[in-house]
Amino acid sequence: MITYIALLRGINVGGHKKIKMADFRLLLKGLGYKEVLTYIQSGNVVFKSKVTDHRKLENEISKAIKKQYDFDVAVIVKTKTELVNILKNNPFNDLDDLAANKVYFVLLKDIPQKRSIEMAS
Structure with a gap:
């Protein structure tokens, strides 16, 4: 299981x-x-x-x-x-002042469309 x-x-x-x-x-x-x-x-x-x-x-x-x-x-x-790998691969893990209890990440249900990415950039 x-x-x-x-x-x-x-x-x-x-x-x-x-x-x-x-x-x-x-x-x-x-x-x-x-x-x-x-x-x-x-x-x-x-x-x-x-x-x-x-x-x-x-x-x-x-x-x-x-x-x-x-x-x-x-x-x-x-x-x-x-989920553990998402946290381990955080590109900001090397920052000394990064508080572990203030780490957030977002998961997307699907890969966004190219147009949506362009609009968000």
């Missing part, structure tokens, strides 16, 4: 897209995931699965939420190793 972290976009923010974490854990257990743990009301969840395809897990969770709650949610699934 592989340990995964699923990050859900915009859950329980400002009273919108409400999902009780106890219900969410049951939903994921119903999908066959094991050792399901949620973090506060964020929609972030750790679980184990035999499935090795991240996209399959993302789609499965998104579809289950749509069916149960009737709203769309972007889901990103990563392994613990992938």
Whole structure:
């Protein structure tokens, strides 16, 4: 079994897209995931699965939420190793005054289109 972290976009923010974490854990257990743990009301969840395809897990969770709650949610699934590597590969790790508790990173669901990158530059 592989340990995964699923990050859900915009859950329980400002009273919108409400999902009780106890219900969410049951939903994921119903999908066959094991050792399901949620973090506060964020929609972030750790679980184990035999499935090795991240996209399959993302789609499965998104579809289950749509069916149960009737709203769309972007889901990103990563392994613990992938998240640790993101932090280790931080290009600012060598800065002496970098506080470990103030490191942030952003994950994108998909590769942005060239036009979007140009507009953001």
